[in-house]
Amino acid sequence: MHPVIPYLTAAALFGLGVYGVLVRRNAVLLLMSVELMLNAVNLILITSDATVRAELPASGQVFALFVIVLAAAEVGVGLALILALYRLRASVAVDRIPLSERAPVTDGIPVQRRPSGATLPVRDEVDL
Amino acid sequence: MTAADVLLLALGAIAVGAGWRVVITSHLVRAGLWLVVTLGAVAGAYLVLAAELVAWVQVLLYVGAVVVLLLFAVMLTRAPIGASSDLDRPGWTGLLVGGGAALGLGALLLDGYRWQKVDAPAVGSAQLLGGEVFRHWVLPFEVLSVLLLAALIGAIVVSRPAPGDDSGSR
Amino acid sequence: MIEVIIRVLGVVVAFLTLPLLVGQAEHKVMAHMQGRLGPMYAGAFHGWAQLIADGVKFVQKEDVTPADADRPVFRIAPVIALVPYLVALLFIPLGPRDWLVGQPIDIGLFVVLAVVGVGVVAVLMAAWSSANKYSLLGGLRAAAQLLGYELPFVLAAASVAMAAGTLSLPGIVAAWRPWWLLWQLPAMLVFFVAGLAEIRRPPFDMPIADSELVFGYMTEYTGLRFAFFLLAEYVGIVVISALTAVLFLGGWKGPLDGQLGWLWTLVKTFAVSFVVIWVRVSYPRLREDQLQRLCWLVLVPVSLGQLVLTAAVRVLA
Numbered sequence: 030m031h032p033v034i035p036y037l038t039a040a041a042l043f044g045l046g047v048y049g050v051l052v053r054r055n056a057v058l059l060l061m062s063v064e065l066m067l068n069a070v071n072l073i074l075i076t077s078d079a080t081v082r083a084e085l086p087a088s089g090q091v092f093a094l095f096v097i098v099l100a101a102a103e104v105g106v107g108l109a110l111i112l113a114l115y116r117l118r119a120s121v122a123v124d125r126i127p128l129s130e131r132a133p134v135t136d137g138i139p140v141q142r143r144p145s146g147a148t149l150p151v152r153d154e155v156d157l
Numbered sequence: 158m159t160a161a162d163v164l165l166l167a168l169g170a171i172a173v174g175a176g177w178r179v180v181i182t183s184h185l186v187r188a189g190l191w192l193v194v195t196l197g198a199v200a201g202a203y204l205v206l207a208a209e210l211v212a213w214v215q216v217l218l219y220v221g222a223v224v225v226l227l228l229f230a231v232m233l234t235r236a237p238i239g240a241s242s243d244l245d246r247p248g249w250t251g252l253l254v255g256g257g258a259a260l261g262l263g264a265l266l267l268d269g270y271r272w273q274k275v276d277a278p279a280v281g282s283a284q285l286l287g288g289e290v291f292r293h294w295v296l297p298f299e300v301l302s303v304l305l306l307a308a309l310i311g312a313i314v315v316s317r318p319a320p321g322d323d324s325g326s327r
Numbered sequence: 328m329i330e331v332i333i334r335v336l337g338v339v340v341a342f343l344t345l346p347l348l349v350g351q352a353e354h355k356v357m358a359h360m361q362g363r364l365g366p367m368y369a370g371a372f373h374g375w376a377q378l379i380a381d382g383v384k385f386v387q388k389e390d391v392t393p394a395d396a397d398r399p400v401f402r403i404a405p406v407i408a409l410v411p412y413l414v415a416l417l418f419i420p421l422g423p424r425d426w427l428v429g430q431p432i433d434i435g436l437f438v439v440l441a442v443v444g445v446g447v448v449a450v451l452m453a454a455w456s457s458a459n460k461y462s463l464l465g466g467l468r469a470a471a472q473l474l475g476y477e478l479p480f481v482l483a484a485a486s487v488a489m490a491a492g493t494l495s496l497p498g499i500v501a502a503w504r505p506w507w508l509l510w511q512l513p514a515m516l517v518f519f520v521a522g523l524a525e526i527r528r529p530p531f532d533m534p535i536a537d538s539e540l541v542f543g544y545m546t547e548y549t550g551l552r553f554a555f556f557l558l559a560e561y562v563g564i565v566v567i568s569a570l571t572a573v574l575f576l577g578g579w580k581g582p583l584d585g586q587l588g589w590l591w592t593l594v595k596t597f598a599v600s601f602v603v604i605w606v607r608v609s610y611p612r613l614r615e616d617q618l619q620r621l622c623w624l625v626l627v628p629v630s631l632g633q634l635v636l637t638a639a640v641r642v643l644a
Contacts (some may be wrong), residue, residue, distance in 0.1 A: 030161045030277045035202055036266040038169030042195070043260020049180035051251030055244050057230050058185070061192050065176050066222065068199050071211075079206045079278040080270075087213065087289050093203075094290070095210045098301055099220050104223045104309035107232045111311040115234045116243050186455050190400065194446060215443045217481075221444030222474065228451045229470045238397050238458050281435045284493055313557060 035076040043069035045069045056121040060104060067100045161277055164205045172198035183244055185236035189228045196220055207278045210286050338551050344594075346475065346561035352597075353561075353604045356377075360608045361587030381554075384427065395458035405548065405555035408449035411442045412562040419569045420497045422579045422588035435496040436488055439570065440481055443525060446559070447473040450527075451533065453556075454544035463541025468615060469527065469534035474529075475619060476524040479626035483518035485597050486630065486637045487511055488512035488576045500578035507575075510640065514633045515575035517626050519599070522571065524622070528603060530610040533618060583587035 049062025071093045074093050078089025114123050169307035175194035182188050196219045290298055354377060358365025370376025392401055416591075420436040432438065447470060454466020490492050490511060491502035524531040535543035545556050572578060572595035577622030613621065 030159060030165070030275050031270075032275050033270045033272065034165045034169055034269060034271060035206065035288065037263050038165075039171055040203070040259050040263035040266060041169075041173045043171070044255045044257075045176045045261055046255075047258045048255025051254055052180070052231070052245050052248045053313050054246055057227060058188055058244060061179055061188055061227060062190065064227075065179060065195065066218070068196065068219075071215075072199055072202060075190045075203050075208045075211060076208050077174070080250075080275050084259060085289065085293050087286055088293070090208050090211050090286055091289050091294050093284075094214060095294075095297060095301060097214055098305065100175060101218050101303050102222055105224055105312045106308050106315070108226050109315040111230055112233060115273075115316050121234050122243070141277065144254075149180065173622065176517065184397070186397075187400065190448075190452065209432075210437070213434065213437050217437070217441035217444055220448065220478065221441065225447050225470055225474060228448070228455075229467070229474075232451070232455055232463065232467060236455070259536060283437070 030079075032076050032080040035072055038068040039072040039076070041069075042066070042072065054122045054124055056114065056123050057108075058122060060107050060111075063103070064100060067096060071096050161205055168198045168201045168205065172197075178319055180187045183240040183242070184240060185231050185244070186228065186238075189224060189231055193220055193224050194226070196224065209280055209313075210283045231295070338413070342413055342416055342562060345565045346558055348597075349564050349600050350378050350557075350561050351375065352600065353607075355603045357608050360605070370496050382642075385550055385554035386497040390550045390552065391547075393458055393547050395502050397456035397458070400452050400456035400557045401547075402552070402589065404453035405559070406447050407452060408559040409451075409555055409562065411445045412559060412566050414442045414567045415439045416562070416569075417574060418496060418521060419566070420500065421592045422449035423497065423501070425643060429498065432495070436484060436499065436574075439496070440484055441565075443566065444473075444477055446525075447564075449559075453548070456470075457544070457547040459547050461556065462546050465534045465536070465540045465546070468536075468540075472527070472531065472618060474531060475622045476521045476626070479517050479622065479630045480525055480632060481519035482627070483514040483521065484570075485575060486514040486633045489634070489641065490638050492641075496573055496578075500573055500580065503577045503580060504622075505577070506576075507629065511575055511633070511637070513629050517630045518566075518575065518635070519571055519602075521622075521626055523603065523606065524568035524618070526560060526567055528560070528564065529607040530566045530612050531618065532612060533615055534599040536612065546614075553585075555617060562599055564603050565596065568603060569596045571599045572596045 046062045046066030046069060049065060050059055053059050055063060074096070076087045076089075078087060078093075081089075083089070086126045111121055113156075114126070118125075172195050175191045175198065178191040179188050179195060182191065196215060200212045200215040200220075203209075203215060353458070354374070355365045358465060365375035366374030368374060369380040392398055413436075414458070418432065418439050419430070420435075450469045451466050454469065457463075487499055489509075490501040490507065493499060494501065527534050532543075534540075535545065537543075540546070545553060552611045569592070572592060576595045576599070578595070579592045581591040584591060
């Protein structure tokens with residue numbers, strides 16, 4: 030087994046994740062790119078666990094498990110923030126978020142973008 | 158080239174290809190579906206690398222929960238069917254930094270390992286992993302559980318409508 | 328290599344026959360519970376060939392993809408719905424010996440739980456790509472329901488794993504004793520109810536809810552693709568029933584289990600499937616808020632309590 034193959038895969042995945050985080054404007058897509066980076070890190074951890082004979086057995090796998098748990102927590106909080114943002118401004122474009130607290134809310138709540146095809150009813154009628 | 162090498166190569170190609178689609182596609186929901194492919198391929202690579210338990214944890218948590226949450230959020234924020242034009246910023250910085258990170262990391266790892274051969278590891282059992290977690294890594298484990306609790310409470314607090322604001326409670 | 332092929336073939340045969348048996352049983356059992364006869368004509372004797380006739384009908388129907396739909400996603404979703412259950416069947420043991428399980432592995436329980444959880448992706452794909460608001464609503468309901476019920480489902484299974492001290496499915500059956508029926512009773516009930524919700528069977532079929540959402544995420548599907556979703560539902564019943572039988576009812580344990588172990592597993596599986604059908608006939612569909620309330624206020628606390636009880640008995644005994 031040549032460990033360089035998964036290592037290079039991980040490097041490529043990490044680069045893709047960085048690219049996605051810098052380029053994407055939609056907050057959910059941003060989170061997906063972060064997941065790509067976390068997976069790259071996990072792949073490196075697992076590969077080195079298989080490659081390097083460490084003092085403690087399987088510590089790479091243990092760390093990968095920890096990272097997965099962290100990722101789950103991160104996504105939970107991140108999505109709560111994104112949905113709160115969407116409720117407030119009807120948009121999840123990260124470069125439109127006013128950074129100062131006093132900024133006026135102009136393009137605020139009542140905007141109902143109607144995407145083609147799958148439309149939800151107006152929010153107040155949504156009944157999950 | 159052994160069978161493990163071929164498998165790792167194929168899975169790596171799938172993971173990177175699907176990851177590429179995740180960051181360039183202009184279909185919001187399809188990005189999430191490509192992410193499923195990436196995660197699945199990475200889980201397959203874990204299996205080849207003898208990390209059985211981690212692979213299935215990845216399937217259970219990532220594919221079964223994280224991606225579903227992401228897709229859920231994409232749909233709740235009204236993803237249209239078809240391409241959206243406003244998903245990307247101009248990408249030169251991203252290309253530069255992302256490409257730089259990939260190349261730098263890749264060069265470093267390539268220099269470190271060359272075409273070195275390693276014996277395929279023995280399949281790690283859940284028992285061994287559990288033993289390790291509770292023998293040597295107990296403190297991080299406990300800290301993680303506190304962190305999960307904090308995340309849980311945080312998510313609930315963030316998603317509750319503010320007092321006096323009834324827009325979310327109807 | 329040949330051995331692997333034979334094993335996989337065996338699982339595929341089980342995958343193709345057991346759901347049909349359950350489906351036919353559902354036709355007849357439901358009919359008799361409601362004072363009807365059910366299918367009587369197809370195949371001459373008590374309508375035994377009804378499902379084959381249904382299959383032929385589905386194949387003949389036109390395969391419609393809505394104009395606004397996201398074509399590739401729409402067309403692949405039914406296949407994705409089937410795969411997780413097929414994979415899950417691979418790991419469920421019929422008997423104590425090695426050749427009675429598709430693939431014996433050390434962490435079988437974990438694998439089965441993981442792949443069953445993947446099914447929700449297919450539901451979301453179907454719901455979103457149909458370009459239909461009823462489909463989308465059904466999909467969102469399904470996602471909320473499946474994410475919620477995953478928790479008590481896994482916790483209840485964890486309780487048995489903890490009691491047996493292993494994650495291997497044959498290992499759990501080997502460690503099983505009849506008094507576990509009492510000790511693990513709350514976990515069994517939680518697992519069964521959460522399992523029903525996982526496969527979206529009545530009374531947990533809010534994502535489909537034909538009186539509210541037309542047919543939920545399956546509204547736009549026709550012909551063979553619709554049949555795939557139906558098949559996934561029946562394979563789901565088989566998987567959940569088999570898991571309940573293996574984890575909580577002692578799998579192949581029973582009189583003469585040296586020779587007839589596999590028969591006991593099948594009998595227990597079908598007994599649980601019968602209860603699944605019975606529940607469908609007996610209870611009305613829950614409302615969405617009742618569903619979430621049941622999950623978070625009843626099932627999760629009970630399964631956590633069961634975990635504490637299991638740990639206490641394990642430590643003290």
